[in-house]
Amino acid sequence: MTQPAVQRTNPVRAHPWISATIALLIFGCIFCTLYVPIYASITPKAGDFPFFYFYLLAYMPVVAIALWIVMQLQKRLGVDGTDSGEEGK
Amino acid sequence: MSHVNATTFTIVVVLFLVVTLTGFAAARWRRAEDMMHLNEWGLAGRGFGTFITWFMLGGDVYTAYTYVAVPALVFGSGAIGMFAVSYTIMVYPIAIIFLPRLWSVSRVHNYVTPADFIRGRYGSRGLSLAAAFTGILALMPYIALQLVGIQAVLTVMGVGTSSNNTFVKNVPLFVAFIVLAVFTYVSGLRAPALISFIKDTLVYVMVLVAVFYIPTKLGGWGHIFGTAQTHFTSINPATKKPYGTFIPPSKALGNTQLDFATLSLGSAMALFLYPHTITGALASKRRYVVKRNMSLLPIYSILLGLIALLGYMALADKTTVANVKSHDGNAQLAVPFLFQHMFPSWFAGVVFGAVVIGALVPAAIMAIAAANLFTRNIFKEFFKPDATPRLETRVSQWVSLVVKFGALLFAVELPHTFAINLQLLGGVWILQVAPMLVGGLFTRWFDRWALLAGWLAGMLFGTIAAYKSSSPTVSHWASSSDIEFGHTVYIGLSAVIINLVIAVILSVIFRALKVPQGADETLPHQYTVDPVSGPAVPTPAGVGPATAGAVGDLPQLFITTVVPPVATLHRARGLPASRPLPKGDPCRTNGHPGGFVRHEYPCRTRTLRLTPKNHPSLFSYWVVASLVWHRYLGMVARTPLRSRRSMACRQCSRCLAGTFFRCMTRR
Numbered sequence: 098m099t100q101p102a103v104q105r106t107n108p109v110r111a112h113p114w115i116s117a118t119i120a121l122l123i124f125g126c127i128f129c130t131l132y133v134p135i136y137a138s139i140t141p142k143a144g145d146f147p148f149f150y151f152y153l154l155a156y157m158p159v160v161a162i163a164l165w166i167v168m169q170l171q172k173r174l175g176v177d178g179t180d181s182g183e184e185g186k
Numbered sequence: 187m188s189h190v191n192a193t194t195f196t197i198v199v200v201l202f203l204v205v206t207l208t209g210f211a212a213a214r215w216r217r218a219e220d221m222m223h224l225n226e227w228g229l230a231g232r233g234f235g236t237f238i239t240w241f242m243l244g245g246d247v248y249t250a251y252t253y254v255a256v257p258a259l260v261f262g263s264g265a266i267g268m269f270a271v272s273y274t275i276m277v278y279p280i281a282i283i284f285l286p287r288l289w290s291v292s293r294v295h296n297y298v299t300p301a302d303f304i305r306g307r308y309g310s311r312g313l314s315l316a317a318a319f320t321g322i323l324a325l326m327p328y329i330a331l332q333l334v335g336i337q338a339v340l341t342v343m344g345v346g347t348s349s350n351n352t353f354v355k356n357v358p359l360f361v362a363f364i365v366l367a368v369f370t371y372v373s374g375l376r377a378p379a380l381i382s383f384i385k386d387t388l389v390y391v392m393v394l395v396a397v398f399y400i401p402t403k404l405g406g407w408g409h410i411f412g413t414a415q416t417h418f419t420s421i422n423p424a425t426k427k428p429y430g431t432f433i434p435p436s437k438a439l440g441n442t443q444l445d446f447a448t449l450s451l452g453s454a455m456a457l458f459l460y461p462h463t464i465t466g467a468l469a470s471k472r473r474y475v476v477k478r479n480m481s482l483l484p485i486y487s488i489l490l491g492l493i494a495l496l497g498y499m500a501l502a503d504k505t506t507v508a509n510v511k512s513h514d515g516n517a518q519l520a521v522p523f524l525f526q527h528m529f530p531s532w533f534a535g536v537v538f539g540a541v542v543i544g545a546l547v548p549a550a551i552m553a554i555a556a557a558n559l560f561t562r563n564i565f566k567e568f569f570k571p572d573a574t575p576r577l578e579t580r581v582s583q584w585v586s587l588v589v590k591f592g593a594l595l596f597a598v599e600l601p602h603t604f605a606i607n608l609q610l611l612g613g614v615w616i617l618q619v620a621p622m623l624v625g626g627l628f629t630r631w632f633d634r635w636a637l638l639a640g641w642l643a644g645m646l647f648g649t650i651a652a653y654k655s656s657s658p659t660v661s662h663w664a665s666s667s668d669i670e671f672g673h674t675v676y677i678g679l680s681a682v683i684i685n686l687v688i689a690v691i692l693s694v695i696f697r698a699l700k701v702p703q704g705a706d707e708t709l710p711h712q713y714t715v716d717p718v719s720g721p722a723v724p725t726p727a728g729v730g731p732a733t734a735g736a737v738g739d740l741p742q743l744f745i746t747t748v749v750p751p752v753a754t755l756h757r758a759r760g761l762p763a764s765r766p767l768p769k770g771d772p773c774r775t776n777g778h779p780g781g782f783v784r785h786e787y788p789c790r791t792r793t794l795r796l797t798p799k800n801h802p803s804l805f806s807y808w809v810v811a812s813l814v815w816h817r818y819l820g821m822v823a824r825t826p827l828r829s830r831r832s833m834a835c836r837q838c839s840r841c842l843a844g845t846f847f848r849c850m851t852r853r
Contacts, residue, residue, distance in 0.1 A: 126279040130272050131451055133443035137434050139415075145407035147415075149433050153271045154491045157484045160275050164282055164481035171477070 108174040119170050122163045130156065189344035194526075197535025198343070198542060201388075202362070205381050205543050209369030212376040222576040224298050227374035227583065228558045229469045232293070236478050238379055239470040242551075243479055244486045245382030246466040247274075247457065249328075250335030250545030253389070253493055258517040260497025261510075264418040264430030269449045271494055274487040276454035282480040285458055285467055287627045287713040289476045292468050294712045299555070300464050300623050301563040307626040309704030310634040311567055316641050317619050318563035321461040324612035325556045326593055328460070332545035332552075333359060333597035334518065339538045341513070342522035356598050362542065363549075367590045370550045371583045375469055378550040385547050388540035390489065392525075396499075397492045400528050404502045410495075413502040425658060445667050448676040456613040456678060459620060461555035462548065473716040500524040549590070557585035610666035614648035614678035621682070621689050627713065634704050636692030644685030651677045 109116040129135060136152035143151040216233060218226040225232055234242065252270070260267030288303065297303045301321065305314035336359060345358050369377045401407050418430040434446045457463060470476050500506045500520040509523040510516060525537045561582040566573045573581070622637045655677075657664035668677045 123279045123283065127276050130275045131447050133434055133447050134436065137436065137443055139433055145411060147411055147433065149265065150268070150411075150491075150495070153268060153275070154488065157275055157487045157491065160278060161481050161484040164278055164484070167282065168474075168477050168481055 112174050115170050115174055119167050119174070122167050122170075126160045126163050130160075191343070191531045191534070193531040194343060194535040194538060195345070197532055198339075198539045201384075201536070201539030202365075202542060205384060205546065206365050206369065208381050208384065209365075209373060209377040212369070212380040213373040215373075215376050215380055221374065222579045224558060224561070224575060224578050224582060225296070227579045228298055228554055229465065230375040230379055232469055233471045234379065234469050234475070235471060236475050236482070239466070239475050239479050240482050240486075241382045241386050242379045242469070243463070243466045243483060245378065245385050245544070245547040246463055246551050247483070247548075248389075248486060248490060248544075249332055249548040250541050251331040252490065253541055253544055254335045254338050254518050254521055255331075256490065256494050257497035257500065257521045260494050261500050261520040262430065262497075262517040264414065264432050265434050266431060266446060266449075267497060268491075268494055269446050269453065271487065271491045272446070272450035273453040273457070274490050275484065276450060277457045278480045278484055280454050281458040282477060284624050284627050285480070286473050286476050288464065288623075289467060289470065289473055290715050291627070291708050291712050293473075293717055294715060295708065298468070299559050299562050300459070300461060300619070301559055304622050304626060305563065305567070306707045307630065308622070308632075308634040308637070309706060310638070313622055313634050313638055313641075314563050314567065316638060317622060318559040320615050320619050320641075320645070321559045322556045322589075324616040325461060325552045326589070326596065327612050328462075329549050329552045329556075329589065329593035330596035332549040333363070333594060335545045336362060336542050337597065338516075338518045339522050339541045342519055342526055343538060359598070360594070362546065363590055363594050366546050366550055367553075367587050370553060370586055370590070374583075375465070375551065375554055378547045378554075379469070381543065381550075382547050385540065385543045388536060389544060392537045392540050393489050393492050395533070396496060396525070396528075400496075400499050400503075400524070403528060404499060410498050410502045414498040417501060442674055445674040445676070448679045449667065452617060452676040452679040452682075453613055455620060455682070456617045459616045459623060460552075461559055462552040465551060465555040465558065496521050496524060503527060549593070553586040553589045553593075554582070556589045557582040560585045611649070611652045611663065614652055614666060614681055615645060617678040617682045618644035618648065618685050621686050625689075630703075630706050631693065632689055633693040633696040633701060635701065636689045636696055639692050640685040640687075640689030643688045644681040647684050648677050648681035651680070 130153075136149055138149060139147040141148055143155075146154075213221070216231060218231055221227055256267055256270045258267075259270075288300070291297065291306075292303060295302075295306055297306065299318070299321070301314045301317040304317045305311065308314075337356075340358055401410060404410055415432045418432045419428055421427065422429050434443045436443050458467070467476050467479075470479070497520065500510075500523070503524055505527045506520060506523045509527070510520050513519050522538065522541070526534050529537070561573075561578050565581050565585075566578060570577065618641050621632065621640055625632050625637075651668045652666060653662050655665040655668060656662060666677055667674050668680065669675075670680050
């Protein structure tokens with residue numbers, strides 16, 4: 098029952114640019130909602146919608162797309178799904 | 187009942203009957219061989235895919251109270267009500283950071299509740315009890331608020347309003363919750379999961395029809411926003427202040443941008459700490475399902491944004507405003523009155539039915555989550571450590587009934603303003619679990635006693651600050667925001683910062699004093715694994731995740747199964763790979779032939795992806811073992827995963843395939 102320990106490199110260290118992109122996307126999504134002065138204004142209006150309300154509605158699909166990209170990038174990082182049977186830590 | 191519209195009432199009753207039948211039928215959906223297991227009753231076999239999880243989490247997160255209270259807040263206070271939209275935007279980027287890790291480690295170790303993870307991570311029963319207590323505490327008023335949502339609809343429909351007797355007045359509510367209690371008892375998590383399809387469809391229809399139809403009746407969006415702006419900039423003669431805010435202002439106390447931002451951030455952090463949302467996430471079958479839903483659920487948030495704007499529509503409709511005023515200015519009734527006025531009675535019935543069903547789905551999941559917390563982290567941990575899965579499930583079923591009826595009394599007896607503010611306090615409380623739960627998913631640096639002290643400080647601060655908050659009409663529990671350093675901020679966020687600071691400082695001190703840290707039963711790689719097979723789930727009769735690792739999958743090259751490679755574990759801990767068990771050890775008495783798991787070390791289970799390449803000997807043994815098992819014993823060689831942290835193999839005695847496998851490998 099010899100089980101060779103699989104030494105894996107840290108995925109963040111192995112793919113710094115992908116990791117940075119993931120971090121940027123996630124924290125960007127949070128920041129652009131959290132920092133209210135970005136969108137706390139009536140103008141520019143989108144149709145009849147004041148900017149504040151339009152921004153909040155329009156930002157949701159943006160977040161959905163950003164998180165989908167994050168998911169795809171994480172697949173490339175190989176941080177999940179790939180190690181379900183590995184022994185290494 | 188004299189003012190009840192027969193058409194509306196009939197449609198609501200018919201929809202309720204459909205939901206009731208669906209709830210009972212759910213027991214046969216994705217049927218399990220043995221429902222008397224928490225993984226089946228409480229987590230529906232941990233087998234939901236992306237589609238079902240999306241509906242269920244949507245049904246779980248966006249409750250009836252959301253449909254009633256969020257537009258009510260927009261109706262009453264303006265832009266601050268949009269914090270709900272802002273926080274549902276932020277919640278998914280936050281949840282994607284930690285929720286997949288929680289799913290993975292819970293899957294490997296068979297954790298059913300977040301407190302299970304905390305117990306396993308820190309080896310602390312006290313910390314686990316604190317998390318369980320907080321979860322139950324935060325959920326009780328939340329369930330009660332679902333009833334408040336139903337009551338709002340019943341009030342507008344005119345049901346029970348003619349009587350002064352509390353019982354008679356609330357008979358429809360009692361009936362609704364008796365039915366809810368019974369089908370949850372019978373079907374467990376399957377019931378709300380199946381019903382959420384109906385609920386979400388109805389809600390989508392309701393909102394889309396409303397946002398396209400109502401503005402045409404009210405003079406367009408320009409008129410709706412114009413009315414709201416005029417209203418919220420005018421001065422309320424009673425308070426000598428504006429009625430609300432149309433856009434969050436950057437200065438002045440009150441509904442400032444900082445208040446808006448902290449309320450959004452705090453609520454976003456809290457949402458996926460609630461046990462019921464974690465229950466929904468743990469019921470998904472794979473890690474990627476959780477992640478995929480984090481990117482799909484914002485679609486649901488668009489709906490919430492549109493629902494929030496119903497508050498402005500109600501404000502622009504003079505009849506609705508008059509109706510709300512005639513009911514003591516109860517803003518919770520704004521949306522039901524709006525629909526009653528704007529739509530024919532049959533569609534109003536559909537909408538009211540959607541709100542009622544929208545209350546039942548999350549209430550059921552919340553009751554299940556609270557019951558699981560009690561059973562796993564209080565009953566089993568402190569009263570019956572050797573409880574069988576059957577007993578655990580039975581206790582959970584009964585506790586779910588108790589929880590629901592407790593919430594019913596809560597909703598009926600307590601004033602609604604009190605209940606609504608307690609829900610906000612629920613967010614303050616549940617946030618105090620963040621350092622131990624989210625922190626624990628990334629680091630084991632925190633000391634368990636430090637976390638407990640931080641939790642206590644956060645809970646005390648949050649509760650006292652919320653209790654002290656007052657308004658011209660309410661002396662206590664008036665708001666979830668407080669003034670800190672001259673700024674209005676969400677109490678929950680202040681409390682969790684205090685909690686975290688104390689936990690960090692005390693951790694440094696305790697580590698310097700070399701205070702014992704408690705055993706951590708998790709391993710680093712378990713936070714990112716994505717095992718196909720579920721842990722110790724009874725073999726399902728039909729579809730489900732459990733079949734994925736069955737012997738029927740042998741032709742596939744990759745067989746993912748769960749076996750306890752104790753020797754590997756012992757090596758990882760620097761122990762001898764094999765040690766005989768002492769006499770009288772439960773492993774030995776329970777028939778583990780020549781078991782070699784030390785009593786004091788957990789009979790840990792691991793997930794292995796067996797391939798001829800990476801584990802040649804293991805793979806060949808497994809193939810032979812599986813074939814023998816399948817061919818001669820007529821059993822499916824699906825090895826249940828069992829993770830126990832104490833008393834070693836007490837529960838592994840059920841793990842026949844694991845025993846057999848260990849036997850083979852030992853030879």
